[in-house]
Amino acid sequence: MEKKDYFDLYREMVVIRRIEEHSAELYQKGKIGGFLHLYIGQEAVCSGICSVKEPQDRIITSYRDHGWAISAGIELNAVMAELLGKADGCSQGKGGSMHMADVEKNFWGGHxxxxxxxxxxxxxxxxxxxxxxxxxxxxxxxGDGASNIGFFHEGLNLSKVWNLPVLWVCENNQYGMGTAVDRASAVSEIRLKAEGYGMRNERIDGMDVMTVRKKAAQILDSIRKEGGPYLLEIMTYRYRGHSMGDPERYREKDEVRKWEAEDPIGIFRKYLVEKGIATEDALNSQDEEAEKIVQEAVDFAEASPEPGDETLFEHIYAEPTPIEYRGYALEKKSEGK
Amino acid sequence: MARMSMREAISSALWEEMERDERVFIMGEEVGVWGGTYAVTKGFYDRFGEKRVRDTPIAEAAIVGGAIGAAMTGARPIAELMTINFAFVAMDHIVNEAAKLHYMFAGQIKLPLVIRTVSGAGRQLGATHSQTPDAIFAHFPGLKVVSPGTPADAKGLLKSAIRSEDPVLFIENATLYQVKGEVPEDKDYLEPLGKSKVQREGDDVTIVAYSKMVPAALEAAERLSAEGIEAEVVDLRSLRPLDMDPVVASFKRTNRAVIVEEGWRSYGVGSEVSARIYELAFDYVDAPVKRVAQAEVPLPYNARLEQLALPQIEDIYQAAKEVLYG
Incomplete structure (x- = not known):
């Protein structure tokens, strides 16, 4: 890893954190609507994995997708504009927080x-x-919560039966919404579920980006060489609620504080300084740079136009197809009444 | 033209499109070694091999979800759901994923995907295996829903569905597989999706139907004809997009309509079509539009009771007489 790569990786994690902090503020101001699920605390997972993936590798994730969108390479402007529902958003304002995608970057959504x-x-x-x-x-x-739904089992089974090249990444942040893993899952070590499908698996620490990087690189390499799926359970923690407006009655403040002491950005900072790769000053200037580009993205998104009314009926189908009903007010408008 | 059964017509559409385009493959329960539970893909496994005729686990979410994923990468999967009753197990992937991904990501994702399935009753399969819930699937913008009533349309529409860039739910009817008709042999014979078709001309009453109710409506029309009443039979062929033009054009001449469907009446195809007739041609209405549909019960096993619940040719004939003579 070149020195520049360390700085890029560090700055990306800080950018993700700042994007989420700004998003929380914008949500409270009413500028972001719908549901907003923040990634704060989990940055080492997306940054670590995306730093070792190849361009041809596809990424698909759940609704907690901002970090993954950024690590996959979507421009910050397009991420922030999507959060604000603007025309320049990566999904042109049609997807929102939970449905970001950029297939050119091999990022296949937020689902x-x-x-x-x-x-x-x-x-x-x-x-x-x-x-x-x-x-x-x-x-x-x-997430860990998804390992209890039937789709998980049908998908894992199929991937093993057909020996498909999938890296299954379970971000175990220890709560499915407000329900702790051991209250929802018969086995709280999610990787064990892969054993039922004869699938290779491992559980690793997700707060240390270098661990995530190293393991992900090894596993991606082995999937490429040997084929077949692999389940990687990554232990992590979200510092904020499940989504904005979560009363967080399910956990103690002390527990959150304990994990905050294991902050992935702090751990990586310490690693870089101790290894002599970066000085505190150099990292502080990366922090400032991150704040600057995130603020620019916010400014860009605020200035981006609203999607036009005509876009309401775009992209229902890929082929030209008659639109059946436009709604009462729009029918009247088109009749000129 | 060649005379062939609906099964042969569907099978030949699949065969020709697989020969034409290597990106096309089939995945589903028992489609390969078994040859398809309705024998539609008999011989395919030997000809195209296990890569292109893929037997899946009995896991409908994996079948439809897997096909969606493959379509996202540029393959052109045909997913088979053994019957439409099992589509409920894959409902999320049909309505929350297939119908929405293109729109939700502003056109970035295309789904050239066909989901073939079998609807309809009449074979004493009991309540869970005999439903005709086609209208439910037609509720969702983003999905195309096609259901042919003749062998020729089955072939031409299925070929169009396979060549389409959009997700198409292609609904067949098990009791139509043996029905024979003249089918064009041209390898590029296509019927357009989203276009209704007049299957029989007449000026006295309009009968709107699709799928299995098309031959039923045509037979009712023959009985009416013997009495000097000429019914026009309009076959919807696609439930979404729904093409009302031939229906409305016919209704403006006949001023009377009967809508026939095999499924339940409430919130059904007949509800939609009759509402649109009133919206689009109210000034031409000479009698209330009649709906012929299934009795609103979960279907029983007993053959006599089952037939009692299903719409019969006699019902169509009687409904036509009622809209004509009150």
């Missing part, structure tokens, strides 16, 4: 039905194998 993207991920890997793209791995990310 908001828990676990529903798991069989889809198996299908993407099938598509790659079928079409002869033998060196691509599909990286499918989901």
């Amino acid at each position: 908001a039905i828990v676990g529903a993207h798991i069989p889809i991920a198996a299908g993407m890997a099938l598509g790659d194998v079928y079409l002869g793209k033998d060196d691509a791995v599909t990286i499918c990310v989901f």
